Structures are given as structure tokens and as C-alpha cells.
Amino acid sequence: MTGPRILLLNPNTSAEMTERMLAAGQSAAAPGTTLVPLTAGRGVPYIATRAEAQIGGAIALEMLAEHHREVDAAIIAAFGDPGLFGARELFDIPVVGLAEAAMLTACMLGRRFAIVSFARALGPWYEECVAMHGLAGRCAGIRLLDSPFQQVAEVQEEKEDLLVQLANKSVREDEADVVILAGAPLSGLAAKVAHRILVPVVDQVAAAVKQAEALLALKPRKATEGTFKRPPAKRVIGLPDSLAARITHSDGNFET
Amino acid sequence: MTGPRILLLNPNTSAEMTERMLAAGQSAAAPGTTLVPLTAGRGVPYIATRAEAQIGGAIALEMLAEHHREVDAAIIAAFGDPGLFGARELFDIPVVGLAEAAMLTACMLGRRFAIVSFARALGPWYEECVAMHGLAGRCAGIRLLDSPFQQVAEVQEEKEDLLVQLANKSVREDEADVVILAGAPLSGLAAKVAHRILVPVVDQVAAAVKQAEALLALKPRKATEGTFKRPPAKRVIGLPDSLAARITHSDGNFET
């Protein structure tokens, strides 16, 4: 028996980050689960703002349009979940967001989770992501480092100690019961520092892989009613071929 | 003295709809205000879903990147406000959303507004738009026609009577104090049917034009702090030139 294939879709253009996330995901995956990594071919190296998320989310839809038939489920692997609800609507497979998976998992480990990350710029986008999922009441706060860093790909090594301190500060001052180390560049850090943090720590990619597996175990059908049924066919102009085919419903003949 | 120029940015590809919106806007504009119409060159004829809003919002950013220096303010002229917060962050001029303007204006005419439109498909997106603006508590409900229509460009003529009935139903059953006739295809309808609806009616484009004028009267500076300051320069791959220039901050030399 072959296990499920889960697309690890990085809507950023940084292949190093895809690598880090793949490693973190594989260490949590069940036997038989295959993670299929995919890095965005265009966009920004690291989404951090609303404008970048708007663009990156559209790119995520393009990537899914090309690859969704090759996998059983997909993870949108950027904390902030760009394009998540559009993807859930447009495609038939389960799609999970990195932030969504981390936050929902954290809810089972305590009353309120803290989101801890490495750059102030991420704050507004993360806060809107929490609200978008209706989880503001479960969030103890978002704590962000304020100092500049050398390279985003190495930020988890460079700032390890400061991030641990910030996590423990959120426990002591914000009454967080759980800590999420958020942002693709921090993937895998939880395993290294969990023993230095006073409460359970959630690795976002590990959480996303387990949540994708959970959805697959439920064998959920594509909604044929409700707000996530597939939209009716619509004409398009100037969109990439696969995405255009998906929206115009001319992708039917590709079905296997 | 020349008055302000306001970009009426239609993120849909339908030029007919731009025309309707232009007419509705001009009848409300102050003397001296010039509305500059702009229709999307790519995308869908009429955004109605989350996925289309994700794509259409990214297109709106591309359009703004090309034209923001030619105007004093911009309206994102699709009810649902695709790309609004990204635009507000990325550009220096005031940007207003059609839904935002209609809802905030409606707040001054009653306790709760109803959103009335012509197609059930719009419901989920509109509801998330209301929540995104933090106005769920002021919304009496979203009422949508359920029957098919011939052509979206003529839907306001075809469904005029049904829309009036639906509006009055929202007043009687949902305790709406104000009605918003929502969706670009209904632009200009308010003026025709207001006398048949029991409470004040808001025309979304008229509201957006007046709100853009209001912001211009305040001469607001671009934020240099807070969540809407311009993001720092970032590398990009594969984005349209103007948008790339705006994100990489290489657009400085275009300044006049």
C-alpha cells in the first residue's frame, strides 16, 4: 500500500526555506506519507506584508492549478496562509495553511498560544491571519524580535537565544500556555529549543503535516454546497494556462 | 485651480461595468473632481469568489503600480475590496474600497445596514469583507437573489423589481435601517429605486467618490510608522515591471 502524497507548497521563491520545511515535516510524518516539495518560481523570497501576501496567494493558486492532481492534499507553507481560502474553494483536495495548522494544534495544548517570530514587519499580517481564522480569543499575543538579522535563511541559528527568551517572556507576561515559533525560516527550531521553553512548543510544519494526515484520514468529499463548493465556470483573460483551465472548467479532460 | 483626480480602478475586465460606475460616480462628485476610469486588462469579467478576489487583488496592485502617480487618490471599484489593504500599504496615495466606503457611509444613516445583491455566489466573499472591516456588528444581513440572470451587465434592469422587494424584506425582517445595493453591476441603481425602498439607500460608487474626496480634504500624509507604512525594499522575481519597481524601491527615479 502506498501512503498519501502531500504537496508542501512554498509560495516564496527561496528554495533553502523549502528545504528546511521539508526536513521539519519529514520528521513528523507518519510512515508511508510522502511530502512533495515545491518552491514558487516567481514572487518574493519571503512574504512579510499584506501586499506580498496578496501577490503570493495568487501565485499559490497558480502552483496548485499545475500540481493539485499529483497529490492527495496540500500545505500552503507560509505562516499567514496566503491564498488558503481561495485554494480550498477552487480545488478538490484538502488544503491546509501553516498558520492555521499550528494555531489549531496549539489550541489542544493550552488556553492561549503565543506567536513568536523574528521580525516586526510580520506583525500586521500575522494578526490579520489570526482574526481571519476566528482565533483572536485564543491568541495570547504576537511577540516579535526587533533587531536586524543577517540572512533570513540563517535567522533561526543567529537568533536562537533571543527567540527562546522572547517565548518565555510571552509565557510569563502574556499568560501564553503554548508557543508557536512562526514563519517558514523558523521551521525545525522547535525540536532544538523546546526544552528551554517553559510550555509546549508547536513546530508549524510538523503541525501542518499531521493536520493534512488527519484530514486525509477522514476522506472528506469536496463540498457540493456551502461556501467552499467549486465555483461555476467563468471566462478569464490573461491568466496562466492551468489556472485558467481550472477557472473555466476546461480542465476536465485532464482528469485521470 | 484644478480639482483632485481620483482613479476609478475596476479590477474586473468588463469595460461596461467601468462605464456604469463612472456614470454613478460622476453624478456624486464635487465640482472640480475628475474621475479617471481604468479597466483590468486581465482577470475575470466579474469577481465573485475568494479565488477570483485573490487573483483580482493582485491585478489591482499591478494596475496601481502603473498608474498611482497620475492621480491623487484611488478607488478599488469592486464590492469586496480586493487588494485594498495591500494597496494602502504599498502606495502613498489614499485608497478606498467600494464596500468599505458604502458600509462606513451607511453607518451614518442607521444602526445596521443590509447588503443586497443579485447572486448567491457573492455571499461568502461579501461576508468575509464585512468581517475584515470589523463591521459585522453593524450589518443586519446579506440578502441575495437566488434566480439565474441573463447578462451581468444588464442585471440591474432585469432584476430591478426583485431587488427592491429584497431590500424591503431586509428592512422588515432583518431590521435594517439602511440598504446598500452591492456589486459593481448595481452601480447607479440606487438613484432609480430609492423612492421605492423604505429606508435610505447607499450607492456604492457615489459613496466611494465622496469618501475619496473626504480623505483628500484631510491631506493625509503617508504613514511612516504603524501597520501601513511602506514596506522596506525587497527582491522580486517574475513580477510585472511597475509592480516590481514599487516593491524593490527602484521606482524612486520615476518620481516627478
Next chain:
Amino acid sequence: MTGPRILLLNPNTSAEMTERMLAAGQSAAAPGTTLVPLTAGRGVPYIATRAEAQIGGAIALEMLAEHHREVDAAIIAAFGDPGLFGARELFDIPVVGLAEAAMLTACMLGRRFAIVSFARALGPWYEECVAMHGLAGRCAGIRLLDSPFQQVAEVQEEKEDLLVQLANKSVREDEADVVILAGAPLSGLAAKVAHRILVPVVDQVAAAVKQAEALLALKPRKATEGTFKRPPAKRVIGLPDSLAARITHSDGNFET
């Protein structure tokens, strides 16, 4: 063509404040708009508490009863909006509150606005005003100076520097994206200090004038259903003549 006449109704007894507000309003008004100033003949010089707002709101209704037929719209020109909902119910013309207009306008310039003012005593009333409009989720906080001042009529000159500091503090510590300089005595200050504040600043009177103009552009009918329709006639004892006539519906013969 004559433009609209907008009543600038100051429910305080201080004529100096009416003057300041008139100046701030005129600099924002569209060509053709006429502002008609009116100062309360009884009450307190400067409403600052719930009890004073209860009394001042009733006085605002008396003033409107006398003058509503002479204008096309009215502004209740005290931040806190005393009597606003009663006025909206009782009279046929659009009525806008100073706080309401400032807050709704601010919503288009950022995610959360700060309310900055000159006296701690104003806090409870302002906070209840924010809640009354359902905008608590959009308010970053209310920041008030704590030191005594010489004369309320000159407080904006006396405290200019402290107010600017407080505004910037609300940006840095409360994550405010917009600042409202609140309270009639601060009218006109925004224009003077906007360049020293890190985010857009809203002048409350300018906002109110533009919002009254926006409502007039929509030509809203008086509600004949919903919660703001005119109440049925009722007997009264011991109320001022004009107000009594409006409540008893014996004002019909004054109609032109």
C-alpha cells in the same frame, strides 16, 4: 445653483469653540457648501461627562427642533455625539456626529485609530461613544493628557507639543495607524501638527463636514421603516415649544 447648508450645532455654550470649529470646517468644505454655526444658549461650556452629555444631548434636540428646517443637514459638534441617535430619529435631515465622522473617516486610513485628547475626564465618555458606534475593534486606544490646563479655549496652543508626543506614543505603543485629535477645543490643530505625527491625522470637524456632504450627495430619504423612522405623535408636558411641536407632530403647518 446654491450649495447645501449644514448646521454646525455646538451643544456647548462656548462661542469661542464654535468659532474654532467653523474655521476648521470651512477650510475643508466643498465650494458652495455653507456652514451655519449655532451655539447652545444653555448648558455647560464644555461637555466632559456622562451627566453633561445627557443634559447637552437634550439641549441639542431643542436646538435642532428650532433650526432643522433652515438647513439641509446637521453636525452635532461635540466629540462624544450627545443626542445623536435621538436626533437621527426625530428629524428628517441627515445628522452626523463629530466623533462618528472622525472615527469612520479614520477607518479608511488604517486598521486602528487612536483618540488623543487633552483631559483625563473625557475618557469614560469617549470610550462609551466608541462602543455605542460598534467601533471598539477599530480603536487602538484613548490617550489623554494628565496635566491641568489654563483655559479650555486655548488648550490646543498651550498643549501642542504634549499632544504631538502623545499622538506619536499611541502610534509606537498602541499600534495606531491613524490619530484623531478629539474634542472641540482641538479643532483645527491637525492642520498645524500633521507633519510632526508619524501617521495620518484626522481633524474631526473637517471629517464631519465631508461626511455631511457625502450624505447629502446620496440624497437619502427619511426612513419610513426601521429603527430611525419618525416616532408617532405623543403628548408632552413642559418641553420647549419647538421640541414639543416636533414630538406632538403639531409642527406640520410650519412646513414650506
Next chain:
Amino acid sequence: MTGPRILLLNPNTSAEMTERMLAAGQSAAAPGTTLVPLTAGRGVPYIATRAEAQIGGAIALEMLAEHHREVDAAIIAAFGDPGLFGARELFDIPVVGLAEAAMLTACMLGRRFAIVSFARALGPWYEECVAMHGLAGRCAGIRLLDSPFQQVAEVQEEKEDLLVQLANKSVREDEADVVILAGAPLSGLAAKVAHRILVPVVDQVAAAVKQAEALLALKPRKATEGTFKRPPAKRVIGLPDSLAARITHSDGNFET
């Protein structure tokens, strides 16, 4: 030992209603408690709208200014609590609202209470009263009779059966656990019909008397800090003598 004196302040001009409320209150009062009835000398016979509440609340403050020194506590005896927060701020004795007392008492008898009354016109004001007290989450709904009635003073006899039916409907359809028969004209009705309603019923005046007694048992001091401390002295123009004296702090010499 003499028991406490509680002012039963009716801000309406109808003495019949004061009589009904006095009877309902006396049947619940503890031995030794004296209820002191007081009917408004000016205003409307029965407050039902926001405008009337604005005016009636100001009148309530005038009445309290004249009589607060003669009693130990006061009840503002109109469901909707006109002037309550201003009164709590301005005077030193405990002041309770009819709606407030009924709702808080109802909270101890079930999860959500229904407010049942005799006229649709009361709905908007009642709803805003619930929100003002932060109790929307505990309110199952407001149910109002829709048919005209003969005389407000006799409405409880005329509509007894319809009110019982409406109360039971709110239990069955809105999942109300408790019913409040709201509005001064319904005072005393609970005792007559409680056995015909499926859940506990709260008489608003009985609740208010018991809550005033509860506050008196706590011997609460007047706040000297927080949002309900007495406001500092302020100049006034054209207000009734007692109220003016209270606001200007020239009432000190009346102290005994």
C-alpha cells in the same frame, strides 16, 4: 431602627404608572424598606424612543438633584434606564435602573433571558439598553406585541393573554430560560401570570427594589477614583437650580 428609604423615580409623567410600580415594589420590599414614589413633572407620559430617553434622562437628573438627599438609594423606574450612568456619576447614593436590575437578576435564573413587551416601538431603545449594559450575550431576544392597544395604563390587562403567549414563544423558539416582562406598564403582571409561563419570570420593579436593597447592604462608598467619581465643579447656564447647584458644587451648604 428605621429601614432604608428608596426613591422610586418615574421619569415619565404618568402618575398611574408610578402607582402600579409602587404596588409591585412594595410586595417585594423587605420589612423596614420604604419606597418613596416620584413622578416626573414634565416630559412624556411614556418614554419609548431614543429621543424621549435623551430628554427623559435629563429630567431624571433634575429630579434626583432635588430629592437625592432625602433617600438612601434611587431606582430610575423606566425600562431602558434613561440617565442612569449620568446619575451614578453625579450623585453619591446608589442608583439602579429598572432594566439593569431585571436583567442582572434574570442572569441568576438561566442562561439567556427574553425581554417581552407590548409595543414594537420599544425595540430599538431596549436593544441599545441591553448592549449598553454589556449583556447582549445573555439576551435570547426581544419579543414585542405588534397590535395597537387602547390605553397604556391598562395595557397589561388588555394584552395579558397575548403577552403570556409571546413569553412562551420566546421560550420555545429563542431558547430563553427566563422571561422579563418589560416596560413600566407591565409592572406587577409577573405575579399574575407566572404560573402560565414555562420558565421563571422576573418582575422588573421587584427586581429593582431587591437590587437597591442589596447595594445598601454593601454600604458602598461613593467612588473617589474610576469612571464614576463625582465630576469636578463646572459652570452652567440656564439649568434648573438644584441641578445647577449639584454641577457647580454649590450644593455643599445644603448638606446636613
Next chain:
Amino acid sequence: MTGPRILLLNPNTSAEMTERMLAAGQSAAAPGTTLVPLTAGRGVPYIATRAEAQIGGAIALEMLAEHHREVDAAIIAAFGDPGLFGARELFDIPVVGLAEAAMLTACMLGRRFAIVSFARALGPWYEECVAMHGLAGRCAGIRLLDSPFQQVAEVQEEKEDLLVQLANKSVREDEADVVILAGAPLSGLAAKVAHRILVPVVDQVAAAVKQAEALLALKPRKATEGTFKRPPAKRVIGLPDSLAARITHSDGNFET
């Protein structure tokens, strides 16, 4: 005439605390009211955590099953209200919680109350209690002493000064209008320190006694519909006799 009998049910095993509560309650009770003290025979000396509240609430139900027929109403006399909603459902007499009574009473003395207590361990449970009652919006915060104490039975004497300081801090920094001295060991402290606290202070037991009296004055029937009607008979295994009889409905023949 004999007055009502109110069970003062302490779900803790500490008889000293029952004594303190009895004294505080008696000083507030109306003439004729009899308080019937009852201390848990098993459990913990002082409930402070969720697990202890789960166990203590079940014990409270056992105690009520044995004694509810001997009284007219009951108080669950632990701040946090263990077992309250189950008790309200299972038994026919009115049941009031200590926290519930204190908080609802405090609502009539100000906009937001502070909960002040002597041990950090109580925080999570208290916070969930506030939320359970839907009163988070009325709570200014929970302030807890952080230092160890000698004996819980004497903690109010030992920490009197620190508690007063903490209460005043909550007034000054959290904008609390009222203070609740929470936790059975602090019963009776309010009377001793009220003059040193800047706002009204609520004694939890005094409040609970007055609220039980208030409910009795309303003569509320047991709900026969809604969420608090008596559950239908159900089989049980291994529960104490009285509780088993109440759940299986075999307690009917014990009725007097």
C-alpha cells in the same frame, strides 16, 4: 411568619472558612432570613484549580442532593461557582454562585469590576468563571498577590495591607470602578477595608445572600422548558444515594 432558609454550601472541607462566610453573610441578611451552613465532608480544603473545581462541583451536587429539601434557596459558596449550572438544572430551588452574585452586584456600582485575590494559582479558574458568566466585557482584570502566605484561614489578616494596595492599583491602572475581594478566605474583609479603597467594594458572601433573597422575592418557578428544566430520569451506577435518587427520579417519595 418565618423567613426563608438559605443553604450556605461550602464545597471545601475547611470548616473555618464556612464560619467566616457565615459571619459575613449574617451581617447582610434581612431580618428573618436564616443561613444554614454546610461544609463538604470530602474534597480539598480550598479549591483553586480546574481539576479541584471539577471534583468539588460534583461534591456540591452530592451535598445539594442531600439537603435541598431543607432550604428555600442555596449559595454555592466558593468563588468560581463549582457545579453551579448543574445544580441549577438538577434542583428545584434557586441556586446562586458566590462569584456570580458578586459580579452581577458589582455591575450596578460601576462599568468594570476588578477581581482581587490572594494567590496567583486562582487566576485561570477565575478567568474561566468570568467568561462562563458572559461577563468578560465588564471585568477590568484579575489582580492576584504573588507572595506565599502562612495559612489560608488567616490570609486576610496577614495580607490585608497588600490586598488594599492591590485593589487601589487595579483602580488606578485598570480603570476598575468596583473591587471584588474574591475567594472564600477573604469573606468579611470588605467591611474592614472599604474605607481604604478608592471605589465601592463588594463582599462576595454579602452579595450572595442578598441575591438569594432577591430571587426568593420573585418566587420563581422551576423551569419546565428551556435549558434549565429538570433532566428526565436516567439510570446511574455507583453514585451516592441521594444524588442517585435525584437523577433517577426515585426521590419523589421523599417529598414532604
Next chain:
Amino acid sequence: MTGPRILLLNPNTSAEMTERMLAAGQSAAAPGTTLVPLTAGRGVPYIATRAEAQIGGAIALEMLAEHHREVDAAIIAAFGDPGLFGARELFDIPVVGLAEAAMLTACMLGRRFAIVSFARALGPWYEECVAMHGLAGRCAGIRLLDSPFQQVAEVQEEKEDLLVQLANKSVREDEADVVILAGAPLSGLAAKVAHRILVPVVDQVAAAVKQAEALLALKPRKATEGTFKRPPAKRVIGLPDSLAARITHSDGNFET
């Protein structure tokens, strides 16, 4: 390598229900996961009310005290999650609730989930469970069959068609995007009827098993700070031995 052992703790006394849940859980478990079933030795056959949940939750703590050292994680297998937060606080292993797991999983399949079950009596408890988890905003409604059933152990067969109809009604009328078939007696039903329901369906036990596996993959430490750290030792009277040992911290020497 041996996989994890997960306790499937049924706080009801019905062994048939444990069997059903075990079957549903095993079909979703990852290879290597062992489910350890455990049925309550005392209590009620099927918890349906607040009082029963209070008692059943205390029994769940007793069961966990006896068995927590034999497993890696535990599921409290009653929809409504009796004793969940107390268990999470008192023990060191991850503990998941059936309702919690089903609801959080459902959040990744749509915007709002419906809870569908077989008996009206469950409504109040389920609603409070949703609120306790802070998920009211994600819940489209709770729909319950209203007709009597023969035997709870066979209710899913007896009512299959009615439950499917009710589920689809919740999709069409409440805009549910996902359906949870709730209550232990409905375990395993999802797999049988999913194709007849218009949106994805969540099996509560399958969800709980996957969520327990997800938590185990994160290897979360026991909190040593925050609201779920182990409470300090406390004296107890009259509690079962294992539970007493856990609370008094005299269980240390049992550690292996």
C-alpha cells in the same frame, strides 16, 4: 519500534459505546498506534446534561489518575469534553477531547461547522462546550433530532436517514461548510453516510485519534509555567486513592 498508546477513555458506563468508538478510531489510526479502551465503572450510561457532565468529568479524572502512566496520550471520549481542562492541568500526557478534536479538525474543512446529533437534551451542554473552546464564531449551529428513540446504542441505525436530512438542512439553511456527527452513539456513522451529505463530514473519534497522534508527533513537554502547569500538592479527604495520590503529589514513587 512500537508506536504510541492512546487511552480511549469513555466517561460513560456503556461498554457498547466504547466498542463503537474503538472501531471508529482504529479505522483512522496510523500504523503502529494502539488504542486502549476504558469504560467508566460508575456514573451514567450516557452523559447528556450539565449535572451529568460535572459528575462524569470528575469520574474521568479518577480514571486518568489510575491509568495515565500506562499510555502516551488520552482521549476523553464524550462529545462535550467532560473534565478536559482539569485533566490537561493535572496530568503530564497530552489529553484531547472528542468535541475539541472534531471542531478543530472541522475548521480546516470550511468556515463554519454544524453539530448534528440525535437528542434535544444535548443542546445546552454542547453549546456551552463550543463556547468553552472559544469556537462560537466558527459554529453554524447545533441541529438536534426531536423525536424519541428506542435505544441509545442503536440510535445511529434507527435514525440514519433523519440525521442525513438534518445534516443537509444545516448546510442549506445555516450555511454550514462541514458537518460533525456528534455524540458517542454516532461514532462511525460518518463513514457510512458521508456520500449522502453535501459537504465534508467529520467523525469525532477519527478526528480525536488523529489529533492525539498530531500532539504526540510534537513531543510536547508538560508546561512548567502558564495555566496548565501541574498544581502544587494539596491535602485531600475522601477521594479515590489514585486521584488522591496525584493531587497530594504522593504518586511520585510510583514513577517507573
